[in-house]
Amino acid sequence: MKIYCTDMDGQTQELEATEEWSVMEIIREGGINMLAQCGGSCACATCHVYVDPAWKDKIPAPSEEELGMLDGAFEVTEDSRLACQIFFTKELDGLKVTLAAGSI
């Protein structure tokens, strides 16, 4: 299973995805040096990504906590999510995300 991650320069990488892992962990394991300062506890906003709108309905909506953390991110759009709060399932095979402001 895969996800596709586009960096700030527009380069897209295919990353091996593991079920139950967060998208943040998958991105890091794939060799992309994402900041993710708090290590995945939804306590910072340094794993900010944009989720491809086509995938939006397949991912559970963000929690209040996640929306609160996004207040500390920049260039937030309606596609903004914290990658540590998206957990990979079979249904997300092929998911496309783009690294957003503050994540590198």
Next chain:
Amino acid sequence: MKTDVIIIGAGPAGLFSVFELGLYDMKCHVIDILDRPGGQCAELYPEKPIYDIPAVVSCTGAELIERLLEQGKPFSPSFHLGQMAQSLERTENGHWRITTDVGNVFEAPVVVIAAGGGSFVPKKLPLKDIERFEGSSLFYAVRKMEDFKGKKLVIAGGGDSALDWAINLQNIASHITLIHRRDEFRAAPDSVGKMRALVDEGKMDLKIGAITEIKGQDRQIEAVTIKPQTEDSYDLPCDHVLAFYGLTMKLGPVADFGVKFENGLIPVDTATFETDLAGVFAIGDINIYPGKMKLILSGFHEAALMAKKAFTYVHPDKRYRFQYTTSSSNLHDKLGN
């Protein structure tokens, strides 16, 4: 100030060092940029539970720090908070000198770098050419409230800092506009209520949107461009901008101390946790060695081994005597038991 050990960073690794060093008669001064001890535990997850501290089934970040402070109390560490260690130099007698950004100078034979992911500093707006406004009309903290007297002020953010200052500067600034990306605020409900009341009374403006540009002449801001989620951008004239988007960790001046770094981390000898500089140690999240795990647990272990080697620098004339806190009456005396 002359002391035995200077610890940079008051997170869990730094705080436990106070205890381990104290057991072997080494007095510590602890420096941290935050205004309270705790590091990431205090800043990122004070309310969140930690489950992997041995024999502590669960405690929050704030509780862990409270307990570590309690544990270190018998050794009366001196805390120097709200300041950043800025430089490291060798002294003539072979000790180390640390100078902080507020001009405090410390000297000791041992320095422990327990700086985690670096210094917590305010997140800066990622906009072009705004550095020129910093310190004159763009601020990330309030130093003196008087600086905002009679100013048309824009405050950005939706947390406690943004709302507290929007409320507190109300009678000082000539006008305040609060800008936040959505009409929900994660600040304390009481502050949100006060802010809403001020907006309803027409004493303050609230605009929903993001700041996409800051315009001005030289170092003086003249307007901010605001982009609401769906509508078109517009300019809002103002004199000063105060931005509160929380804190982020930046390595900072420690990178220029002259200690060897590899990919932003300090390589250490795992027998002593000493760096390539004799008498300078690195423990916790900031170090790297084969097998390193970034756990609080690792920081504790590293502190204990560091203290053993630090002893040889602080008390070169004494023999290190390994003792158990359980059975040593000498240690009991030090702990006040």
